[in-house]
Amino acid sequence: MPSTALRVYVRNPALERIGQVDDYTSLTVMPRYNAIGSFVLEISADSGKANLMAEGNGLIIRTADGTLVDSGPIRTVDWSRSKDDSGAGKLTVGGVSDTEVLARYTCWPAPGSAIGSQADAVYKISATVAETAMRTLVNANAGPGALAARKNPLLTLAANGNRGPTITRQLNQFDSLLAVLTDIANAAGLGFRVVQVESGLQFQVYEPADLSGTARFAFDLGNLTDANYTTTPPTCTRAVVVSGGQSTPRVCKTVDRADPLFPGLLIEQFVDLTSVDTASVDLVAQMDQAAEEALAAGAGQGSLAISPIDIPLLQYGRDYSVGDTVSAKVRDSWMTDVVREVTLSCTAGDGTTVKAAVGSTDGDGTVARIYKYLAQVKKDVGRLKTRKAA
Structure with missing residues (x-):
C-alpha cells in the first residue's frame, strides 16, 4: 500500500482489535458533522484477511500518521464475481460510524x-x-x-x-x-x-474551531476544484408561539425576525407548546427558546458548497476537520461555512485523496427546505391528534 494510505484495523463485537487489513483494493470513508458517517471497503475474497470481514465486527480507520478518521460496525458484506475473474471474487464491506448507536x-x-x-x-x-x-x-x-x-x-x-x-x-x-x-x-x-x-x-x-482565517480554499491557491454559492428565502419570519390551553389558560405571543435579503417578507409559523403548563415559572424562557429555534430553522440561507483538495500546506485531519468553519473564495469574495462531511478515498495503487463538502448541497436546498418544513407540520399535526385522542 502507498505510504499515505489509510490504516484499517478490524475489531470484534467486544471492540477488541483482531487484525489489520493492509491489502484492501479500495476504501471510502465519510465522517459527517453531527450525523452518522459511513465507509465502504473492497477486498479480494482470496485475501487471508477476508474472513475478518463479518457482520458484527467493525473497522477502525486511521490516517497514515495514526489520527483517528472514524470507527464503526460492519453492516453489510456483499460477495461478487464475474465470469472473467480467475479468483474467488471480491467482498464489498459497508458500515456506519459509531455515532449510529445514538x-x-x-x-x-x-x-x-x-x-x-x-x-x-x-x-x-x-x-x-x-x-x-x-x-x-x-x-x-x-x-x-x-x-x-x-x-x-x-x-x-x-x-x-x-x-x-x-x-x-x-x-x-x-x-x-x-x-x-x-x-x-x-x-x-x-x-x-x-x-x-x-x-x-x-x-x-x-x-468546532473557526479556521476561516487560516483554512482558506481558492482556485488560485490550487486547493479547490469547484464551488457554488446559492441563496434560499426564509420559511419563517414570525414565530407564533402558543402554550397551555389544556389544564391551564392559553398564552400566545409572536416573535418577529426580519430577513436581511427579504426584509418585507412576512411568513408566520405556528410553534406548538400547548403541552407546556402556563403556570410554569420558566414559561417565558421556554416560549422564547421555542421561538428562537423556529426562527433559526426557518431563516433564509446562503449555502456554500465547495470541493477542496489536500495540499501540503492545508490537509484534512491536521489543519481542519468536520465541524470547523473554513473560507472559500467565490468569484471575488471570501465566504465562510461549516465543513459538513469529508470523503476520504484510498486505492491500492494511489494514496489518499480528500474532498470536503462545505455548507450543504442537499439538506439546505430550496426544495429540501420546503419538504422539511412540510414534514415538521405533519409531525406537529400528528402529535396534536395524539394528545386529543388521549
Whole structure:
C-alpha cells in the first residue's frame, strides 16, 4: 500500500482489535458533522484477511500518521464475481460510524422508570448548559445511568466541558435521541460524536474551531476544484408561539425576525407548546427558546458548497476537520461555512485523496427546505391528534 494510505484495523463485537487489513483494493470513508458517517471497503475474497470481514465486527480507520478518521460496525458484506475473474471474487464491506448507536434509542419522558410508568407526556430540560443537557440525555437513555434493560454496556461519556449556552426546553415523548442531540448541538454551535476509545465507545461533545482565517480554499491557491454559492428565502419570519390551553389558560405571543435579503417578507409559523403548563415559572424562557429555534430553522440561507483538495500546506485531519468553519473564495469574495462531511478515498495503487463538502448541497436546498418544513407540520399535526385522542 502507498505510504499515505489509510490504516484499517478490524475489531470484534467486544471492540477488541483482531487484525489489520493492509491489502484492501479500495476504501471510502465519510465522517459527517453531527450525523452518522459511513465507509465502504473492497477486498479480494482470496485475501487471508477476508474472513475478518463479518457482520458484527467493525473497522477502525486511521490516517497514515495514526489520527483517528472514524470507527464503526460492519453492516453489510456483499460477495461478487464475474465470469472473467480467475479468483474467488471480491467482498464489498459497508458500515456506519459509531455515532449510529445514538439512533437506536429514544428519549423517554421518565428515563429512570420502567415502560409501564411513563405517565408524563414530555421530558423537561431546565436551564442547563447545552453540553450538560446532551450528556444527561445520553446517560439516562443509553449510557451508564440508563435502566439495566436499556443500558449499552460499551457506551461511556467523556468528561463534561460545560460548553454551549444555557437552554430550557421540553422534549416530546420518545423523540429520537440522535435527532434531539442534533437539534441541541446545532443550535448551540457544538459538535458531538461517538468513537472507539480503547475497549469502549465514548460519547464526546466538542466545540468546532473557526479556521476561516487560516483554512482558506481558492482556485488560485490550487486547493479547490469547484464551488457554488446559492441563496434560499426564509420559511419563517414570525414565530407564533402558543402554550397551555389544556389544564391551564392559553398564552400566545409572536416573535418577529426580519430577513436581511427579504426584509418585507412576512411568513408566520405556528410553534406548538400547548403541552407546556402556563403556570410554569420558566414559561417565558421556554416560549422564547421555542421561538428562537423556529426562527433559526426557518431563516433564509446562503449555502456554500465547495470541493477542496489536500495540499501540503492545508490537509484534512491536521489543519481542519468536520465541524470547523473554513473560507472559500467565490468569484471575488471570501465566504465562510461549516465543513459538513469529508470523503476520504484510498486505492491500492494511489494514496489518499480528500474532498470536503462545505455548507450543504442537499439538506439546505430550496426544495429540501420546503419538504422539511412540510414534514415538521405533519409531525406537529400528528402529535396534536395524539394528545386529543388521549
